[in-house]
Amino acid sequence: MTTWLNFLKEQGADLAEDNGIPSIAFSANAADETARTNFVTPLVHFGLITATGEDAASFLHNQLTNDVTHLTDNQARLAGYCSPKGRMMASFLIWKEGDRIVLQIPREIQAPVQKRLSMFILRSKAKLTDATEELVALGLAGPAAASALLPWFPELPLAILDKITSDAGTVIRQANAFGIPRYQWITTPQRAIEAWPHLTSVLQPAGSDAWKLAEIDGGIPHITTSTQEKFVPQMINFELIGGVNFKKGCYPGQEIVARSQYLGKLKRRMMHATVEVDKIVPGTEIFAADDPDQPCGMVVNAARANAQQTDCLVEIKLAATEGAVHLGSATGPVLNFQPLPYELTDPV
Template identity: 70%
Template sequence: MTTWLKFLAEQGAQLSAPVSENAASEVLSFGADTSVETARDNFVAPLTHLGLISAAGEDAAHFLHNQLTNDVEHLSIDEARLAGYCSPKGRLLASMLIWKTTDGVMLQLPREIQPGVQKRLQMFVLRAKAKLTDVTPNQVMLGLSGPAAATALMPWFPTLPVAIYGKVETAAGTLIRHPNAFEVPRYQWITTEVQAIEAWPMLTKILQPSGAAAWHLGEIDGGVPHITTVTQEKFVPQMINFELIGGVNFKKGCYPGQEIVARSQYLGKLKRRMMRASVTAQSAAPGTEIFSINDPDQPCGMVVNAERTNAQEIDCLVEIKLAAAESEVRLGSANGPALSFQTLPYPLTDPV
């Protein structure tokens, strides 16, 4: 157990057991918190489920530019961007958040898929002057949400990033603005264990300490998907709206799967998209198939991400045939619990 996890346990954190060899323990809750409602604002949550890869060297940005779906070479120092890593068939192996540092480029993605993605990227470095390093053990990531987050962050970040995915750096680390969720601002703070442990008592005087579920739920409300082990190679980026949220640049040139991704964009109306839904169910996990009652024998899509909102309901992002979304859709089978579709914070537009 890391120093950070030991510290959190001392603060009353209830930790999950890792679900796989590569996954990390997640914070489930703090203290005697038995609330059936997942926090939506004014919280701070340790994001131990995320991993970080540092790409350093004079060719690092160029190398990644030729591997990922977004423009890395022209990424400015004061912003972060979403990006995908695709198979040659144009299917997403990973979704990630990237940003530049003085030393190179950082790639943030779920810890459970990080080792495999890092190993695959490393295979293609060849003669490029770029080195990929897992720096997760040296970093702590905190998710902060709500109107009180700005006040809580002020001692370390007097100026906050205003634009979505805007970034500021101080001696205390990196702060990135994330898309609003539940109509409140969200930030991610990437820092050292020492800084996080020092800051925690001050942060939790203003913000409620919460489990990672609060951050997951905010990502779902914001319509931001995350590829996990069970959904690797399931989706072309447009199937989970990745180009609508800034994760794909169609002018940057080649990368693995680029021709297929471009063809999906320019050859007519898309037939599959990602939608937000809620369901009253015992569980809903990524990779779970969904079914239209009009075609009960064939799945019409699958769950991309899901998180419980309270004891009865779960919010989820689902990839689905648009035609099926006009019918009643159920989780797990045509006899499963019904999905109730919700609005996304952005329109589902067709390619132009």
Template identity: 50%
Template sequence: MNTPLATASGTPSVTPAVAPPGTSAAAQASAPVGLPTLPRPAADEFDAVIRQGAYMPLTQFGVIDATGDDAASFLHGQLTNDTQHLDAATARLAGYCSAKGRLLASLLTWRTGETIRLLVSKDLQAAVQKRLSMFVLRAKAKLVDASGELAVVGLAGDVRKALSGVFDALPDGVHVQVDGTAGSLIRVPDALGRLRYLWVGPKATIEAHLPLLDEKLKRVSPAVWDWLDIRAGEPRITQPVVEQFVPQMVNFDVLGAVNFRKGCYPGQEVVARSQYRGTIKRRTSLANVAGELATVKPGAELFHSDDPGQPCGMVVNAASAPEGGVDLLVEIKLAALEGGTVHLGAADGPALNFLALPYGLPTEV
């Protein structure tokens, strides 16, 4: 059945961002709205990814298109990664920082034709586009919201045969991308040993191909993709954690999202100083905690059993886990991992069970 991509599994509830005390009604009305809280996927939705293959419409993302003669050089001066030399076969993870080196957004960047595309959390798309546009000045570059014309689909598991019916060639490595008549196909980091791809293309084109996917793959909730991103150890900046972390705190240096040899960008001095002066005392780890997404949210603070008076970390991303509870990516003081227990929300809150990341972290001095 050709199911419209705009329809997600289940009926999500939208959690608005909390406005500070004293915020006017008008200001509250225009405050950013957080992403929908997606219902817990059914067991067979998780199983489909692990045992066979699945696809999922990813309504949690927005797309910004950058066009113009200076688009690549402009973005090169704004993001943590190299866009000046971005070729047609490569996608790159990047961060967008404030002047203080704190992440305003995380983005996946790639080139399609003369356009550079930026995939960003849907709740940040408008703010990121507006802020970037403020700095275009005399550059020949234009930023537009392409979310309405494009669909984003995630595929995971044994999906290569299904994709081969759509694309003439498939990406053979992580962050390799191919362009075809149906759009762009990008391989992203594996999760639990399963292949993962992002397919971004015109909505009408992708919807026309859905019957082919439905014959070979199970359609599952976009919440499964959030879980896979967490198990891949790849943090995503969303509205509740804007300006909380320098890139190294969310392992972006390890994930290849920071180019330390490129020219300046907002916050570059802070990011470089953290890297070369041995001041990285906080990292992102993988964990599981009892609870549901109604109470386990990005931005929630963590507390250590030996120092209950002050937080030792923060939840970056959270997703329902198939075995129960919630899987998390948490930014945390490295010292807090050396002993004792870490708890969600308060020193007597649920204890985190830490899991191994799928990649190694450098030894901090």
């Protein structure tokens, strides 16, 4: 167990692992409702990869769905990594930090994705390194987040995915959730340990579900083990949230992703739904009542909202949303669809 995780355990955190992937909860602050505002949570379910070397940017540019060569020092970007068939094998948040590029990825797929990317470096002057123990990420949400960060960041980034880097680390503005601002602070374990008492005097400590629930409300999908190679980016709205650049050069699967964008109307999209169950596993299939013999989509991500309800992002045939849709089988719990914070526009 790392120094950071040991510290959190000493602070009352309940740590759990699923196939080596940590999750966190704070039973002392447990409530029927998952925290939605004025909270801080250690983002232990994400891993971090650093890319270094003079060819690092061009190498990643040729592998990912977004522009990396023109990534500036004051912004972050979403990006996907696709198979040759255009299906997403990973989703990232990426940013520059000095002479290196940092990639944040769900922890459960970090190792195989990092290994696969490394296979294609070949003669490029680039190196990928696991930075999960070197850096830690904290998620902060709510109006009080600004005052919590004030001792280290007198000014905060205003636009979504803008970033500020200082000696205290990097702060990235995240998409709003539940109508409130959110930030990530990426820093060293020692800095995070020193900052924790102040942060938790202003914000309530919260578990992994708080950030996952906020991402779902913000319509931000994450590829996990059970959903790798299931979706072309547009099927989970990835181009709508800035994860795909259609003007950049080639990358694996680029032709198929472009064809999905420019040929015809999309028949599948990602929707936000609530279900009256206490837990949902990503990859669970969903079924339309009027076509019970075959799934009409699957769960992308899910998080506990309260003791009776789970929120989820589901990829689904748009035609199926006109009737009842059920979780797990045609007789399973009913999905109640919720609005997304962005419009589901058709490709042009």
